[in-house]
Amino acid sequence: MIDPMDVVLVGATGAVGQEMLRVLEQRAFPVRRLRVVASPKSAGGAVTFRGEALTLVAPSPQVFAGAAVALFSAGSSIAREWGPVAAAAGCLVVDNSSAFRMDERYPLVVPEVNGHRIPARGGGIVANPNCSTIQMLMALKPLHDRWGLEHVVVSTYQAISGKGARAVDEFERQQRAVLAGETPPVSILPGVLAGNLLADWTHEPSGFSEEELKIVAESKKILELAGLRISPTCVRVPVRNAHSQSVWARFARPVSRDEAITTLRAAPGVVVDDRIGPGQHPQPREVSGSDDVAVGRVRRDLDDPQALSLWVVGDNLRKGAALNAVQIAERAFGVTPSSRA
Numbered sequence: 001m002i003d004p005m006d007v008v009l010v011g012a013t014g015a016v017g018q019e020m021l022r023v024l025e026q027r028a029f030p031v032r033r034l035r036v037v038a039s040p041k042s043a044g045g046a047v048t049f050r051g052e053a054l055t056l057v058a059p060s061p062q063v064f065a066g067a068a069v070a071l072f073s074a075g076s077s078i079a080r081e082w083g084p085v086a087a088a089a090g091c092l093v094v095d096n097s098s099a100f101r102m103d104e105r106y107p108l109v110v111p112e113v114n115g116h117r118i119p120a121r122g123g124g125i126v127a128n129p130n131c132s133t134i135q136m137l138m139a140l141k142p143l144h145d146r147w148g149l150e151h152v153v154v155s156t157y158q159a160i161s162g163k164g165a166r167a168v169d170e171f172e173r174q175q176r177a178v179l180a181g182e183t184p185p186v187s188i189l190p191g192v193l194a195g196n197l198l199a200d201w202t203h204e205p206s207g208f209s210e211e212e213l214k215i216v217a218e219s220k221k222i223l224e225l226a227g228l229r230i231s232p233t234c235v236r237v238p239v240r241n242a243h244s245q246s247v248w249a250r251f252a253r254p255v256s257r258d259e260a261i262t263t264l265r266a267a268p269g270v271v272v273d274d275r276i277g278p279g280q281h282p283q284p285r286e287v288s289g290s291d292d293v294a295v296g297r298v299r300r301d302l303d304d305p306q307a308l309s310l311w312v313v314g315d316n317l318r319k320g321a322a323l324n325a326v327q328i329a330e331r332a333f334g335v336t337p338s339s340r341a
């Protein structure tokens with residue numbers, strides 16, 4: 001039995017922060033006192049945890065004093081400023097932003113994939129990977145262990161909740177405007193997503209988006225496969241929550257569809273949907289709200305006996321962010337989750 005501990009949640013009002021509150025409660029994480037942090041403009045407001053209204057505060061060194069865990073989901077600049085302060089105060093910091101992901105000093109962790117990198121209890125920073133990276137590796141790691149992963153081509157179909165609470169709000173206003181025959185508002189997003197597709201991430205001079213490059217770099221670091229070839233294309237789709245991915249993966253040895261399905265069925269945190277037929281595949285509407293990553297449409301490549309095609313759907317706010325972060329804290333402190341979901 002683990003003694004309850006003080007926990008700090010930075011970014012408690014955001015899309016990930018709100019999910020974090022639900023996950024901590026549903027898994028009965030042993031929280032003695034939860035301190036909730038948001039920007040100075042939200043200070044004095046409240047969020048609800050375990051039926052109790054908790055008052056929001058702005059970040060300060062005092063907030064982290066005596067806490068065992070600090071869960072960050074407030075973006076990179078806040079993580080860079082306050083993550084080291086929290087770690088110095090003795091907190092285990094689990095950060096959802098990209099601030100520490102590619103820094104070799106910090107582990108980048110999906111517990112089911114490289115859980116051995118989670119430090120034992122005590123201060124330090126652990127980076128939570130990008131949501132797209134997490135769900136893709138949940139599907140590919142068991143297959144990599146079986147056949148040796150060499151090359152991945154992935155196209156993503158990413159939900160708007162991945163862009164944060166204000167983007168969700170703008171998308172919903174766009175949808176209402178489109179239905180009313182009015183001009184959709186565009187201020188947070190770089191264009192209209194309602195009834196449309198967008199690559200809304202910052203782009204590099206190479207033509208790749210920031211999101212695509214995160215998938216490449218993070219996958220290589222987590223799998224410790226510097227030579228892995230990955231070709232990503234990321235697209236935002238007019239879906240509220242849960243990302244989908246079309247994944248083509250080539251391995252060092254010949255693969256079989258049946259063995260791939262058996263292997264994925266045995267993987268923790270993965271559910272296999274082997275139905276075949278129109279509409280018979282994992283869908284964001286069904287997967288939204290679930291902890292498991294759903295893999296369907298498992299096909300051996302028609303021309304390449306060493307390649308598989310997969311359809312992978314995961315809740316970007318849960319396994320792609322909040323759940324993965326809480327699982328890291330659970331492992332670090334030896335907490336066995338109980339289900340109050």
Ligand SMILES: NC(=O)c1ccc[n+]([C@@H]2O[C@H](COP(=O)([O-])OP(=O)(O)OC[C@H]3O[C@@H](n4cnc5c(N)ncnc54)[C@H](OP(=O)(O)O)[C@@H]3O)[C@@H](O)[C@H]2O)c1
Pocket residue numbers: 010011012013014015016017037038039040041042043058059073074075076078096097098129130131161162163164165166316317320321
């Ligand atoms: N959404 C996803 O699916 C997802 C998945 C994986 C990782 N992430 C990452 O997680 C982080 C949060 O994403 P999100 O989607 O939850 O964003 P979000 O909805 O925009 O929420 C941002 C949070 O940060 C807080 N914040 C902003 N400025 C702050 C400040 N100066 N001090 C303290 N808190 C401040 C906000 O508080 P206010 O309400 O007061 O502004 C809010 O609670 C980002 O780094 C994102 O890349 C997101």
